[in-house]
Amino acid sequence: MLSYSTSSAQNFLYRSGPFVVRLRTPIKGLQPLLRWCYDAAEEPAADAYVHLNLRVDQGPLRRRFLKPQAVFRFENRTPFEPYPQNHAFPLLEWGTNWCIAMRGHRFLMLHAGVLERGGQALILPAMPGSGKTTLTAALAYRGWRFLSDEFALIDGDRGHVHPLPRAAPLKNNAIDVIRALAPAAEIGPVFEKTRKGTVAHLRPPRDALERQHETAAPAWIVFPRYIAGHDLRIGRLSRSMAFTRLSQNSFNYRILGATGFERLATLIRRCACFSAEYGRLDDIAAALEGLPGLHAP
Amino acid sequence: MSLLLQIIADPATVATLSPQQWNVLMQEVRGLRIDARIGLLLEAQGLAGVCPADPWHELRAQRHPPQLVQAQMRLELRKVLKALAGVDTPLLLLKGAAYMLAGLPVAQGRAFTDLDILVPRNRLEAVEAALLGAGWRHQKSDDYDQRYYRRWMHELPPLYHPERGIVIDVHHSILPLTSRVQPDPGLLWADSAALPGSTLRVLSPADMVLHSAAHLFHDGEISGGFGNLLDLHLLLTDFVRDADFRARLPERAAQLQLGRPLYYALSFSQDLCGTRLPDALVAHCRHFAPGPVPGWLMRTLVPPVLGPRHPRHRPAAFAAWLLYLRSHWLRMRPGLLAVHLTRKALRRASAQP
Numbered sequence: 001m002l003s004y005s006t007s008s009a010q011n012f013l014y015r016s017g018p019f020v021v022r023l024r025t026p027i028k029g030l031q032p033l034l035r036w037c038y039d040a041a042e043e044p045a046a047d048a049y050v051h052l053n054l055r056v057d058q059g060p061l062r063r064r065f066l067k068p069q070a071v072f073r074f075e076n077r078t079p080f081e082p083y084p085q086n087h088a089f090p091l092l093e094w095g096t097n098w099c100i101a102m103r104g105h106r107f108l109m110l111h112a113g114v115l116e117r118g119g120q121a122l123i124l125p126a127m128p129g130s131g132k133t134t135l136t137a138a139l140a141y142r143g144w145r146f147l148s149d150e151f152a153l154i155d156g157d158r159g160h161v162h163p164l165p166r167a168a169p170l171k172n173n174a175i176d177v178i179r180a181l182a183p184a185a186e187i188g189p190v191f192e193k194t195r196k197g198t199v200a201h202l203r204p205p206r207d208a209l210e211r212q213h214e215t216a217a218p219a220w221i222v223f224p225r226y227i228a229g230h231d232l233r234i235g236r237l238s239r240s241m242a243f244t245r246l247s248q249n250s251f252n253y254r255i256l257g258a259t260g261f262e263r264l265a266t267l268i269r270r271c272a273c274f275s276a277e278y279g280r281l282d283d284i285a286a287a288l289e290g291l292p293g294l295h296a297p
Numbered sequence: 298m299s300l301l302l303q304i305i306a307d308p309a310t311v312a313t314l315s316p317q318q319w320n321v322l323m324q325e326v327r328g329l330r331i332d333a334r335i336g337l338l339l340e341a342q343g344l345a346g347v348c349p350a351d352p353w354h355e356l357r358a359q360r361h362p363p364q365l366v367q368a369q370m371r372l373e374l375r376k377v378l379k380a381l382a383g384v385d386t387p388l389l390l391l392k393g394a395a396y397m398l399a400g401l402p403v404a405q406g407r408a409f410t411d412l413d414i415l416v417p418r419n420r421l422e423a424v425e426a427a428l429l430g431a432g433w434r435h436q437k438s439d440d441y442d443q444r445y446y447r448r449w450m451h452e453l454p455p456l457y458h459p460e461r462g463i464v465i466d467v468h469h470s471i472l473p474l475t476s477r478v479q480p481d482p483g484l485l486w487a488d489s490a491a492l493p494g495s496t497l498r499v500l501s502p503a504d505m506v507l508h509s510a511a512h513l514f515h516d517g518e519i520s521g522g523f524g525n526l527l528d529l530h531l532l533l534t535d536f537v538r539d540a541d542f543r544a545r546l547p548e549r550a551a552q553l554q555l556g557r558p559l560y561y562a563l564s565f566s567q568d569l570c571g572t573r574l575p576d577a578l579v580a581h582c583r584h585f586a587p588g589p590v591p592g593w594l595m596r597t598l599v600p601p602v603l604g605p606r607h608p609r610h611r612p613a614a615f616a617a618w619l620l621y622l623r624s625h626w627l628r629m630r631p632g633l634l635a636v637h638l639t640r641k642a643l644r645r646a647s648a649q650p
């Protein structure tokens with residue numbers, strides 16, 4: 001577990017996919033983790049347009065010494081209860097995702113993992129706990145480029161998916177699963193007893209950060225479902241069913257109104273849709289190699 | 298000076314902003330959650346093309362949430378009308394819903410959380426019974442809150458429908474019954490107008506401004522009310538083109554006992570948002586001004602809590618607290634206020650674990 005020493009506030013400016021983040025924090029321990037996570041990304045210019053002005057502050061003075069706290073702030077607002085200060089990094093990552101979900105209405109935002117190969121995107125929508133992050137992380141070390149473990153950002157110009165390569169929070173068993181499966185995976189410190197259990201973050205692979213400007217054309221939508229010990233079962237999904245499921249699995253489908261309907265319909269029309277139940281990551285990773293129209297790398 | 302206030306007063310200067318200034322402007326805009334309103338205001342002035350792509354994308358994208366809210370409000374209103382079909386009562390829309398259905402420029406990109414309607418006081422019980430019968434529920438079931446609303450307030454305890462969650466405030470007056478001034482609802486009804494092709498009514502333009510002014514400068518805490526000041530700026534900018542409105546406003550303010558709030562509305566809207574008001578109108582309202590000491594206090598306290606906050610400045614907490622006390626002072630007699638604040642404090646204390 002990390003312990004954070006604190007001093008006067010420091011500024012960080014970094015790019016996360018289409019968003020530029022400016023973070024101001026007096027919590028010193030955040031700096032090495034941010035560097036470790038996002039250093040490979042191109043640094044924004046000093047006068048770059050900032051989409052998200054974030055702060056992770058210390059709690060009130062009386063809480064500085066006994067059970068110190070971390071408070072997340074977005075544009076002078078405090079949307080959440082404080083976290084224990086040694087959980088400042090999970091708080092920052094979670095808070096950033098929340099801000100993107102609230103502010104990213106330029107995009108149709110689906111709750112999904114996204115990977116790319118040959119310029120084509122594979123979208124893995126899923127409910128929390130269905131193994132989406134684990135599957136996305138595993139595929140990122142099997143010949144796919146990691147675009148996001150949380151958001152499929154669909155633009156309005158060409159209907160492309162924009163990468164949002166952020167630290168992927170692996171929860172509980174997933175931490176050891178990914179360590180065993182992908183020894184090259186870089187996993188950060190383990191945070192015990194967060195609101196989502198034990199969490200450790202997978203650092204986005206280097207090429208994911210270096211190529212975070214490169215959008216991809218959606219080609220496949222696969223709804224994964226992890227069931228322990230289950231044999232692989234993968235089948236085509238009708239477009240109407242895929243539409244219904246995706247509309248319920250979006251951060252802003254309702255908010256976008258007619259725009260959301262049209263953009264989702266366009267997305268579904270250009271994709272082959274499947275649903276997959278699996279018990280072993282190896283099985284589903286192999287099956288995805290056989291996706292129609294996928295060219296071997 | 299705040300860049301946001303500069304842009305509201307003189308939108309064309311948006312063309313001169315440096316990248317760093319855009320960053321500051323957008324922080325002010327996001328902090329006040331008025332992205333959609335500012336984007337539409339710039340677009341209405343033909344200035345969309347001079348905005349850099351990044352902030353423009355953001356200003357435009359943030360139109361979607363208020364659009365959804367406005368659509369939900371229209372739906373809620375249809376449900377309310379259906380539920381009240383059997384009740385013989387006129388219905389008048391207030392604030393956001395009125396601006397939206399009257400098609401006023403102030404409604405552009407404006408989100409709102411409650412549906413505010415006005416009914417005559419002797420129809421209040423029938424309206425409440427019909428809404429409860431059609432599935433609406435009381436938001437506050439606590440006995441003290443229920444009694445507080447019914448005895449002292451100008452509205453029923455807030456109602457909401459569990460399936461949709463939108464809060465409906467049914468008013469019979471525009472200021473609390475305990476308030477030091479009591480605008481006569483009969484006068485408001487007499488000047489109101491029916492919306493074209495509808496049985497719903499809205500306040501006259503002068504009364505809309507006076508209601509908004511009373512809400513911000515008499516009944517409310519002022520702090521955090523920038524959206525309300527922007528309403529006043531846009532309503533006034535729209536209405537002052539009409540000679541009848543200009544002539545009627547001061548006289549109507551006197552009739553409704555709302556001269557002082559109107560004075561504050563005009564002067565702060567002018568000072569902060571640069572509202573262009575005819576000299577004659579301002580001169581006519583000068584006699585509503587407070588004495589030198591309260592006037593100085595308001596000029597000192599209000600701008601820091603009402604105007605946009607520079608991203609790197611601390612909130613004006615002390616000024617906000619003084620204005621909060623002022624709003625309660627205007628709302629209730631001192632004895633009643635003491636009883637109310639004691640009840641609230643005791644309840645907060647007993648709610649602590």
